[in-house]
Amino acid sequence: MVSLSxxxxxxxxxxxxxxxxxxxxxxxxxxxxxTFLFVLLTLLVSSWxxxxxxxxxxxxxxGLRLYSTWMLVNIYYYLAKWLGKLVMQxxxxxxxxxxxxxxxxxxxxxxxxxSNNILVLLPHCLQNSECKIRITNDIIDCAECGACDIxxxxxxMSKHNVRAAVATGGSLAxxxxxxxxxxxxxxxACHRDLTDGVRDSWRFPVYAVLNERPNGPxxxxxxxxxxxxxxxxxxx
Ligand code: SF4
Numbered sequence: 029m030v031s032l033s034x035x036x037x038x039x040x041x042x043x044x045x046x047x048x049x050x051x052x053x054x055x056x057x058x059x060x061x062x063t064f065l066f067v068l069l070t071l072l073v074s075s076w077x078x079x080x081x082x083x084x085x086x087x088x089x090x091g092l093r094l095y096s097t098w099m100l101v102n103i104y105y106y107l108a109k110w111l112g113k114l115v116m117q118x119x120x121x122x123x124x125x126x127x128x129x130x131x132x133x134x135x136x137x138x139x140x141x142x143s144n145n146i147l148v149l150l151p152h153c154l155q156n157s158e159c160k161i162r163i164t165n166d167i168i169d170c171a172e173c174g175a176c177d178i179x180x181x182x183x184x185m186s187k188h189n190v191r192a193a194v195a196t197g198g199s200l201a202x203x204x205x206x207x208x209x210x211x212x213x214x215x216x217a218c219h220r221d222l223t224d225g226v227r228d229s230w231r232f233p234v235y236a237v238l239n240e241r242p243n244g245p246x247x248x249x250x251x252x253x254x255x256x257x258x259x260x261x262x263x264x
Pocket of ligand 1: 170173
Protein backbone atom coordinates (compact mmCIF):
# COMPACT_ATOMS: atom_id res chain seq x y z
CA MET A 29 0.00 0.00 0.00
CA VAL A 30 2.81 2.43 0.87
CA SER A 31 4.76 1.64 -2.31
CA LEU A 32 1.59 2.03 -4.36
CA SER A 33 0.79 5.37 -2.65
CA UNK A 34 4.27 6.65 -3.47
CA UNK A 35 3.94 5.56 -7.11
CA UNK A 36 0.57 7.38 -7.33
CA UNK A 37 2.01 10.53 -5.69
CA UNK A 38 5.03 10.47 -8.06
CA UNK A 39 2.79 10.00 -11.10
CA UNK A 40 0.56 12.92 -10.01
CA UNK A 41 3.60 15.10 -9.35
CA UNK A 42 5.32 14.44 -12.68
CA UNK A 43 2.14 14.77 -14.73
CA UNK A 44 1.41 18.14 -13.07
CA UNK A 45 4.98 19.43 -13.35
CA UNK A 46 5.43 18.36 -16.98
CA UNK A 47 1.90 19.52 -17.91
CA UNK A 48 2.54 23.01 -16.51
CA UNK A 49 6.00 23.17 -18.05
CA UNK A 50 4.79 22.26 -21.54
CA UNK A 51 1.82 24.61 -21.40
CA UNK A 52 3.33 27.89 -20.25
CA UNK A 53 6.67 27.16 -18.70
CA UNK A 54 6.99 27.51 -14.93
CA UNK A 55 6.68 30.86 -13.14
CA UNK A 56 9.27 31.56 -10.37
CA UNK A 57 6.67 30.69 -7.72
CA UNK A 58 5.76 27.42 -9.48
CA UNK A 59 9.44 26.57 -9.78
CA UNK A 60 9.84 26.99 -6.00
CA UNK A 61 6.72 24.92 -5.30
CA UNK A 62 7.64 22.10 -7.69
CA THR A 63 11.25 22.03 -6.42
CA PHE A 64 9.99 21.79 -2.83
CA LEU A 65 7.57 18.99 -3.76
CA PHE A 66 10.34 17.17 -5.63
CA VAL A 67 12.62 17.28 -2.57
CA LEU A 68 9.74 16.06 -0.40
CA LEU A 69 8.95 13.21 -2.78
CA THR A 70 12.61 12.20 -3.00
CA LEU A 71 12.80 12.17 0.80
CA LEU A 72 9.66 10.05 1.05
CA VAL A 73 10.86 7.52 -1.52
CA SER A 74 14.42 7.24 -0.16
CA SER A 75 13.18 6.90 3.43
CA TRP A 76 10.75 4.20 2.33
CA UNK A 77 13.65 2.30 0.73
CA UNK A 78 15.45 2.57 4.09
CA UNK A 79 12.38 1.21 5.90
CA UNK A 80 12.13 -1.68 3.41
CA UNK A 81 15.82 -2.45 3.92
CA UNK A 82 15.29 -2.56 7.68
CA UNK A 83 12.95 -5.57 7.27
CA UNK A 84 15.90 -7.81 6.42
CA UNK A 85 19.02 -6.07 7.70
CA UNK A 86 20.14 -4.20 10.77
CA UNK A 87 20.13 -0.42 10.28
CA UNK A 88 23.00 1.50 11.83
CA UNK A 89 23.53 3.94 13.42
CA UNK A 90 20.75 3.96 15.99
CA GLY A 91 19.64 7.47 14.96
CA LEU A 92 18.93 6.27 11.42
CA ARG A 93 16.99 3.30 12.79
CA LEU A 94 14.90 5.61 14.97
CA TYR A 95 14.32 7.91 12.00
CA SER A 96 13.05 5.03 9.84
CA THR A 97 10.75 3.85 12.66
CA TRP A 98 9.42 7.38 13.12
CA MET A 99 8.72 7.63 9.38
CA LEU A 100 6.97 4.27 9.45
CA VAL A 101 4.61 5.04 12.32
CA ASN A 102 4.00 8.72 11.57
CA ILE A 103 4.07 8.98 7.78
CA TYR A 104 3.86 5.66 5.94
CA TYR A 105 1.21 4.26 8.27
CA TYR A 106 -1.06 7.16 7.26
CA LEU A 107 -0.18 6.78 3.57
CA ALA A 108 -1.21 3.11 3.71
CA LYS A 109 -4.33 4.07 5.67
CA TRP A 110 -5.24 6.71 3.09
CA LEU A 111 -4.92 4.30 0.16
CA GLY A 112 -6.57 1.53 2.17
CA LYS A 113 -9.63 3.76 2.64
CA LEU A 114 -9.73 4.51 -1.10
CA VAL A 115 -9.75 0.81 -1.99
CA MET A 116 -12.01 -0.01 0.99
CA GLN A 117 -9.46 -2.20 2.72
CA UNK A 118 -10.66 -3.56 6.06
CA UNK A 119 -9.17 -1.79 9.10
CA UNK A 120 -8.07 -5.10 10.62
CA UNK A 121 -6.17 -6.03 7.44
CA UNK A 122 -4.28 -2.75 7.52
CA UNK A 123 -3.48 -3.19 11.24
CA UNK A 124 -2.37 -6.79 10.73
CA UNK A 125 -0.13 -5.92 7.82
CA UNK A 126 1.36 -3.00 9.80
CA UNK A 127 2.05 -5.28 12.78
CA UNK A 128 3.60 -8.03 10.64
CA UNK A 129 5.76 -5.49 8.85
CA UNK A 130 6.87 -3.98 12.16
CA UNK A 131 7.66 -7.47 13.52
CA UNK A 132 9.97 -8.15 10.59
CA UNK A 133 11.84 -4.92 11.31
CA UNK A 134 12.17 -5.69 15.03
CA UNK A 135 13.36 -9.25 14.34
CA UNK A 136 15.99 -8.06 11.86
CA UNK A 137 17.30 -5.26 14.05
CA UNK A 138 17.42 -6.71 17.55
CA UNK A 139 19.29 -9.82 18.65
CA UNK A 140 21.72 -10.82 21.35
CA UNK A 141 19.53 -9.16 24.00
CA UNK A 142 20.02 -10.24 27.60
CA SER A 143 16.87 -12.19 28.48
CA ASN A 144 16.43 -10.02 31.59
CA ASN A 145 15.95 -7.02 29.31
CA ILE A 146 13.08 -8.59 27.40
CA LEU A 147 9.65 -7.63 28.70
CA VAL A 148 6.56 -9.67 27.84
CA LEU A 149 3.47 -7.46 28.17
CA LEU A 150 0.16 -9.26 28.54
CA PRO A 151 -3.41 -7.93 28.45
CA HIS A 152 -5.56 -8.30 31.54
CA CYS A 153 -8.26 -10.12 29.53
CA LEU A 154 -5.95 -13.14 29.24
CA GLN A 155 -6.73 -14.05 32.85
CA ASN A 156 -9.58 -16.42 33.64
CA SER A 157 -12.50 -14.29 34.83
CA GLU A 158 -13.09 -16.55 37.85
CA CYS A 159 -9.51 -16.51 39.06
CA LYS A 160 -9.35 -15.35 42.67
CA ILE A 161 -5.77 -14.15 42.38
CA ARG A 162 -5.31 -10.54 41.43
CA ILE A 163 -2.61 -10.56 38.78
CA THR A 164 -1.31 -7.04 38.36
CA ASN A 165 2.11 -5.88 37.24
CA ASP A 166 3.92 -9.15 37.77
CA ILE A 167 2.52 -12.58 36.88
CA ILE A 168 4.59 -14.28 39.59
CA ASP A 169 1.46 -14.58 41.78
CA CYS A 170 -0.26 -16.91 39.28
CA ALA A 171 -0.85 -20.28 40.99
CA GLU A 172 -0.48 -22.06 37.63
CA CYS A 173 -3.82 -23.86 37.85
CA GLY A 174 -3.89 -23.94 34.05
CA ALA A 175 -7.32 -22.35 33.63
CA CYS A 176 -5.82 -19.64 31.43
CA ASP A 177 -2.69 -19.06 29.34
CA ILE A 178 -1.02 -16.96 32.07
CA UNK A 179 0.22 -20.22 33.60
CA UNK A 180 1.95 -21.19 30.33
CA UNK A 181 3.47 -17.72 29.96
CA UNK A 182 4.75 -17.97 33.53
CA UNK A 183 6.35 -21.29 32.57
CA UNK A 184 8.31 -19.84 29.64
CA MET A 185 9.12 -16.75 31.70
CA SER A 186 10.90 -18.93 34.27
CA LYS A 187 12.46 -21.12 31.58
CA HIS A 188 14.03 -18.18 29.71
CA ASN A 189 14.39 -15.80 32.65
CA VAL A 190 12.40 -13.00 31.02
CA ARG A 191 10.13 -10.50 32.73
CA ALA A 192 6.38 -10.60 32.14
CA ALA A 193 3.77 -8.11 33.27
CA VAL A 194 0.05 -7.60 32.90
CA ALA A 195 -1.17 -4.19 31.79
CA THR A 196 -4.79 -3.24 32.33
CA GLY A 197 -4.69 -0.50 29.73
CA GLY A 198 -2.60 1.62 27.42
CA SER A 199 -1.52 4.11 30.11
CA LEU A 200 -0.34 1.38 32.45
CA ALA A 201 1.49 -0.35 29.58
CA UNK A 202 3.26 2.93 28.78
CA UNK A 203 4.17 3.39 32.45
CA UNK A 204 5.54 -0.16 32.71
CA UNK A 205 7.67 0.43 29.62
CA UNK A 206 8.93 3.80 30.84
CA UNK A 207 9.75 2.42 34.29
CA UNK A 208 11.52 -0.74 33.17
CA UNK A 209 12.98 0.54 29.87
CA UNK A 210 13.44 -2.91 28.33
CA UNK A 211 15.60 -3.52 25.24
CA UNK A 212 12.77 -5.37 23.53
CA UNK A 213 9.06 -5.74 24.30
CA UNK A 214 6.95 -8.69 23.26
CA UNK A 215 3.39 -7.39 23.52
CA UNK A 216 0.24 -9.47 23.41
CA ALA A 217 -3.06 -7.72 22.64
CA CYS A 218 -5.80 -7.25 20.05
CA HIS A 219 -5.32 -5.54 16.67
CA ARG A 220 -6.28 -2.06 17.86
CA ASP A 221 -4.34 -2.05 21.14
CA LEU A 222 -1.22 -3.46 19.50
CA THR A 223 -1.33 -0.97 16.64
CA ASP A 224 -1.77 1.94 19.06
CA GLY A 225 0.88 0.51 21.40
CA VAL A 226 3.49 -0.01 18.68
CA ARG A 227 2.88 3.51 17.38
CA ASP A 228 2.84 5.17 20.84
CA SER A 229 6.02 3.42 21.95
CA TRP A 230 7.85 3.78 18.64
CA ARG A 231 11.12 4.52 20.46
CA PHE A 232 11.03 0.98 21.85
CA PRO A 233 11.15 -2.13 19.68
CA VAL A 234 7.81 -3.89 20.13
CA TYR A 235 7.21 -7.37 18.74
CA ALA A 236 3.45 -7.79 18.40
CA VAL A 237 1.61 -11.02 19.15
CA LEU A 238 -2.12 -10.99 18.39
CA ASN A 239 -4.31 -12.66 20.96
CA GLU A 240 -7.12 -15.05 20.11
CA ARG A 241 -10.67 -14.18 21.11
CA PRO A 242 -12.74 -17.37 21.29
CA ASN A 243 -15.13 -15.74 23.81
CA GLY A 244 -15.42 -12.38 22.08
CA PRO A 245 -13.33 -9.26 22.62
CA UNK A 246 -11.68 -8.48 25.96
CA UNK A 247 -12.90 -11.64 27.71
CA UNK A 248 -10.83 -14.70 28.56
CA UNK A 249 -8.64 -14.30 25.53
CA UNK A 250 -5.92 -16.80 24.57
CA UNK A 251 -2.42 -16.53 23.20
CA UNK A 252 -0.12 -18.86 21.33
CA UNK A 253 2.71 -19.31 23.80
CA UNK A 254 4.89 -20.89 21.09
CA UNK A 255 4.93 -17.53 19.23
CA UNK A 256 6.11 -15.75 22.40
CA UNK A 257 8.79 -18.39 22.90
CA UNK A 258 9.84 -18.12 19.24
CA UNK A 259 10.32 -14.36 19.68
CA UNK A 260 12.27 -14.76 22.95
CA UNK A 261 14.65 -17.23 21.28
CA UNK A 262 15.15 -14.87 18.33
CA UNK A 263 15.95 -11.86 20.52
CA UNK A 264 18.00 -13.55 23.25
S1 SF4 B 1 -3.53 -19.94 35.42
FE1 SF4 B 1 -2.98 -18.42 36.98
S2 SF4 B 1 -4.00 -16.54 36.39
FE2 SF4 B 1 -4.95 -18.20 35.19
S3 SF4 B 1 -6.71 -18.80 36.42
FE3 SF4 B 1 -5.02 -20.12 37.05
S4 SF4 B 1 -4.07 -19.06 38.80
FE4 SF4 B 1 -5.39 -17.59 37.76
